[in-house]
Amino acid sequence: MAGSQKPYPRTTVKKIVKAHSNKSLSKNVDILIYLDYILFMQHLMREASISAKQAGEKNISARSIHKVTEDALRKFKG
Amino acid sequence: METDNPESSHHFPDETIRTPLINARYMAELIQRPVTPKHRGSSIGPGPSVPRPAFRTPTASRTIRQSRGGETAPLTPHALRALEKRRAAALTPGRARRRSGFVQRETPRDSLRTLSKLLARSTKPIEPSPKPPNLRTEEGLRLHIPEEFEKEADPPKPRVSLPLGEDDDDDDDDDDEPLPPPPQLSSEFDDDNYTIQSVEQPRRAASEQPFGRLSRASFGSLRLSDRFADLDDLSPGFGPGEDENMEMFQLRSEEILDSDPQYSDFQNMGMDDSLPLRDSPLGTRIVQAPRSSDIIPAIVPDGDEPSFAFELEQLPAEDFPFNNAEEESEAEDNAAGVIVPTPEIPNVGRKTRPIRMKRPLKVSKYGLEYPPLPPTLVRKLASTFSRVNGSSRVGIDKKTLDAVVRASDWFFEQISDDLGAYANHAGRKTIDDTDMVTLMKR
Structure with missing residues (x-):
């Protein structure tokens, strides 16, 4: 997607997780977390597009994403 | 050999192997068979003899027979047949009974239940959406509902309940509040003490929650399972960790007083459309005026849900400016800013981006700031x-x-x-x- 650009804001992800867990992160966990996040996004968007199709929408609407969010989050719950 | 199968079986071992043990067993069987029927016949009541009562109980006798049969049964076809019959009798009718029981268990209530489960999946939190303005927060409840609904909603409720009750209630109309019939009580509680009445609330006792969790209503602190069914109802009870609420309350109450009915509506808008608020209880929500304004242009153009779209256009005007003095001027500006870009969606996103930059860092439940x-x-x-x-x-x-x-x-x-x-x-x-x-x- 973005060749020269940095693939993702690593420090941001780190900060987010740090703030939520109140723990420090070991060296490369944030990458794993980000990968998991990508998986999550993939799953979310796939489900959302499916539900959007079912609802007969052209684009993915916010509503279809809302619908899917719960399940997706639950699926990615530890 | 000639007449009875059991006899043949008994003779058989004797003829082939005659060890003292087998002889003894054989003798014992021969002796007991004639004996037991006599005893049954003679003493049906509680027998004085010590060992026999145990034999006389149906289960005991059965087990004994089986155990004895277990020794001899493989040998005698009669016993075998009996065993098989017993087994078949034990197995087949048992299954049938279970099946019938299963069918019986499906009461109309159960079918309704399953139906509700099915429906629960397909139905969305949209249903509560008419309500949420009132239920959003405790503040919303206390400040809005009493003012708006005391005149409208309350009177109908007592009228409904009164005919159900007794004639005395009609006389006591003035005294309704001190002496409310049960239905009235419930209705009032719904309005005032929402946390007490809400069904969902007690799922997690406040005492059980760790400190950090109390302070924040979010997916982290709150499992999805807790809030799956009715999201909007949960939020008010949950969000207000009580420490925060005090601060929030003070902050909000000022704003709320200024624009009463719309504030709650606006909350719905800015926060989320159908999903419950997650950020709401946090201080960030209030501090971030820009963020909410950020959201609005996006919602307006889409306008999937008519109610939301309408409210948005009107609301930002009064709600955005959190400084009372500047309210009107800013409101106009905001309103104008919002309405103009509506037709072109992509442009809106770009325009609002700078605003998003302004938005302050969010605060986690541990009080740590983090960038979005x-x-x-x-x-x-x-x-x-x-x-x-x-x-x-x-x-x-x-x-x-x-x-x-x-x-x-x-x-x-x-x-x-x-x-x-x-x-x-x-x-x-x-x-x-x-x-x-x-x-x-x-």
Whole structure:
């Protein structure tokens, strides 16, 4: 997607997780977390597009994403 | 040999092998058979003899017969047949009974239950959406409902309840509040003490929640399962960790007083459309005027749900400016700003981006600030993934992006919460790769 650009804001992800867990992160966990996040996004968007199709929408609407969010989050719950 | 099968069986072992043991057994059987019927016949009542009562009980006799038969049964076809019959009798009718019982268990109530389960999935939180303005927050309840609904909603309720009750109630109309009939009581409680009455609330006792969890209503602190069914109802009870609420209350009450009915509506708008608020209880929500204004233009253009769209256009005017003095002027500006870009969705996103930069850092439940995930990144991811999935060219409009951003916020909160729990459990202070591995394995 973005060749020269940095693939993702690593420090941001780190900060987010740090703030939520109140723990420090070991060296490369944030990458794993980000990968998991990508998986999550993939799953979310796939489900959302499916539900959007079912609802007969052209684009993915916010509503279809809302619908899917719960399940997706639950699926990615530890 | 000639007449009875049991006899033949008994003779058989004697003839082939005559060990003293077998002889003794044989004798014992011969002796007992004639004996037991006599005793049954003679003493049916509670017998004086010590050992026999045990034999006389049906279960005991059965077991004894079986055990005895177990020794001899393989030999005698009669006993075999009896055993088989008994087994068949024990097995087949048992199944039949179970089946019939199963059928009986399906009462209309159960079918209704299953139906409700099915419906619960397909129905959306849209249903509560008419209510939420009132239920959003405790403040909303206290400040809005009493003013608006005391005159409208309350009178009908007592009227409904009164005919059900007694004639005395009619006389006591003035005294309704001190001496309310039960239905009235409930209705009033719904309005005033929402937390007490709400069914969902007691699922997690406040005492059980760790401090950090109390303070924040979010997916991290609150499992999805808790709030699956009715999201909107939960939020008011949950969000207000009581420490925060005091501050919030003071902050909000000023704003609320200024614009009463609309404030609650606006909350719905800014926060979320159908989903419950996650950020609401937090201080960030109030501090971030710009953020909410950010959201609005996106929602207005889409306007899927008419109610929301309408409210948005009107509301920002009064609600955005949190400084009372500047309200009107800013309101006009905001309103104008919002309305103008509405037709062109992409432009709106670009215009509002600078505003998003202004938005202050969010605060986690531990009181740590953290930057939001850049929406551009989220948009990029979302568009790539949605494009892959076949819907040809997927434009992700602002509202959708907002939903996705919120979902990813929740995701991060949830995942970091879980990771922290894993690390805690392992007695570590840092989140490790292994935590992530365990999380992925689950």
